[in-house]
Amino acid sequence: MKNKCCENHLTQDKAKELLSQNGLNRTKTKVAILVAVSKSRTPLSATEIHHQLGDETCDISTVFRTLVQFKEKEIIKELNLGEGFFRYEIGNIASNHHHHHVRCRECGQIKLIEKCDMSVFEKMISKLGYDQIQHYLEFTGVCSKCLKKEL
Amino acid sequence: MKNKCCENHLTQDKAKELLSQNGLNRTKTKVAILVAVSKSRTPLSATEIHHQLGDETCDISTVFRTLVQFKEKEIIKELNLGEGFFRYEIGNIASNHHHHHVRCRECGQIKLIEKCDMSVFEKMISKLGYDQIQHYLEFTGVCSKCLKKEL
DNA sequence: TTGTATGCAAAGGCTTTGCAGATTG
DNA sequence: CAATCTGCAAAGCCTTTGCATACAA
Numbered sequence: 001m002k003n004k005c006c007e008n009h010l011t012q013d014k015a016k017e018l019l020s021q022n023g024l025n026r027t028k029t030k031v032a033i034l035v036a037v038s039k040s041r042t043p044l045s046a047t048e049i050h051h052q053l054g055d056e057t058c059d060i061s062t063v064f065r066t067l068v069q070f071k072e073k074e075i076i077k078e079l080n081l082g083e084g085f086f087r088y089e090i091g092n093i094a095s096n097h098h099h100h101h102v103r104c105r106e107c108g109q110i111k112l113i114e115k116c117d118m119s120v121f122e123k124m125i126s127k128l129g130y131d132q133i134q135h136y137l138e139f140t141g142v143c144s145k146c147l148k149k150e151l
Numbered sequence: 152m153k154n155k156c157c158e159n160h161l162t163q164d165k166a167k168e169l170l171s172q173n174g175l176n177r178t179k180t181k182v183a184i185l186v187a188v189s190k191s192r193t194p195l196s197a198t199e200i201h202h203q204l205g206d207e208t209c210d211i212s213t214v215f216r217t218l219v220q221f222k223e224k225e226i227i228k229e230l231n232l233g234e235g236f237f238r239y240e241i242g243n244i245a246s247n248h249h250h251h252h253v254r255c256r257e258c259g260q261i262k263l264i265e266k267c268d269m270s271v272f273e274k275m276i277s278k279l280g281y282d283q284i285q286h287y288l289e290f291t292g293v294c295s296k297c298l299k300k301e302l
Numbered sequence: 303t304t305g306t307a308t309g310c311a312a313a314g315g316c317t318t319t320g321c322a323g324a325t326t327g
Numbered sequence: 328c329a330a331t332c333t334g335c336a337a338a339g340c341c342t343t344t345g346c347a348t349a350c351a352a
Contacts, residue, residue: 025306025351046341059309064342066307082231082287084317085341102276102284111279113272121264121288125253128262129295133253136233137272137288144280176326176331197316210334215317217332235342236316 008090010038022073032056033066034075042110043079043087043101080136081110103140111143161189161241173224183207184217185226193261194230194238194252232261233291251288260294 010018015034016026024030036052037044044052050063067088070076079087081103092098100113118135125133161169166185167177175181187203188195195203201214218239221227230238232254243249251264269286276284 027307027351029308060341061310061343062308065344068343080231080233084231084237086235100272102279102281113276117271120268121251125264125292128253129298130253130292131295131298133292135288136291137286140287141276141281141284144282147280147282178326178332180333211316212318212335213333216319219318 008038010035010090018075022075024069024073028056029053029058029062030066030069032058033063034070037076037088038090040089043081043089045085045087047085049088082140100137109143109145161186169226173226175220175224179207180204180209180213181217181220183209184214185221188227188239189241191240194232194240196236196238198236200239231287254291260296262294 012031012035015031015038018034019026019030032053033049036049040048040052046060046063046067049067050057050060053063067076067078070088070091071078074091076088077091079089079101081087081101083103097114101110102113103110118137121135122133163182163186166182166189169185170177170181183204184200187200191199191203197211197214197218200218201208201211204214218227218229221239221242222229225242227239228242230240230252232238232252234254248265252261253264254261269288272286273284
């Protein structure tokens with residue numbers, strides 16, 4: 001299987017370890033959110049994370065507050081796939097490869113794109129005087145399934 | 152001056168022409184919005200467009216409704232610079248070059264990036280079965296002004 | 303015990319929608 | 328006249344915040 005967003009399915013124990021390493025309390029909620037995000041094959045929105053919590057459920061505000069902390073520690077990465085809300089995936093700490101996504105504009109399915117060489121662009125931008133450059137590159141298209149439906 | 156987002160400052164008349172060409176009514180509001188977006192050196196949010204309308208002012212809901220129509224006709228392009236809301240700029244019809252942006256994460260200033268060669272990525276994605284591929288590439292960094300402030 | 307986390311309720315920002323009246327072609 | 332557009336008010340969605348209570352270290 002190629003199209004998983006990361007192979008780091010964190011176990012409860014690994015999640016707890018990661019929390020401790022980052023000076024965060026090992027609460028049921030934090031562990032559950034971390035496991036949910038790490039298990040997902042595609043990046044999840046806050047609402048989707050909330051839905052996935054099942055038994056360990058908590059208020060949506062707690063999800064957002066937790067995501068803020070995880071972002072600060074770079075445990076997770078916030079993505080913007082042009083949908084009008086953010087998605088989250090495990091950050092470089094747990095999963096170590098930089099990558100991008102393709103989202104189907106018809107069905108919303110999200111796949112992973114591995115390769116990335118933005119060095120040409122980044123050099124150009126640093127010549128403009130910028131530092132700490134980050135790029136945000138995502139693709140949309142119409143996937144093969146949806147192409148067939150359209151016929 | 153290099154860092155304008157487009158050189159197509161539409162006059163009232165050109166704006167009216169563009170509307171007719173696209174089968175849209177030539178209302179005061181539509182013309183005003185089109186002129187405002189075309190005059191701006193940086194992409195504008197709906198709220199910013201609304202603020203710029205001055206005498207020709209209208210309800211913010213009308214701005215959004217108009218933007219939807221302009222998007223459908225590809226008169227304008229909707230951008231997502233990771234701010235949590237959308238920005239709009241004149242589309243390929245009026246302004247004819249494809250480009251990207253750098254946004255300073257400190258001061259929010261937005262500049263234009265001209266060059267773009269995503270063909271390598273797009274080939275890869277079309278091999279995955281996608282069609283009608285579009286990419287969304289934007290940069291953030293810390294601009295030279297803000298770098299100085301941080302010292 | 304001290305600081306952090308949480309639930310609940312409320313609010314804020316951006317965007318959409320319903321409806322009735324006004325405007326356009 | 329028919330179709331489209333508009334203002335107003337309300338609501339929807341995503342996200343944040345205040346406060347009092349509960350939990351972790």
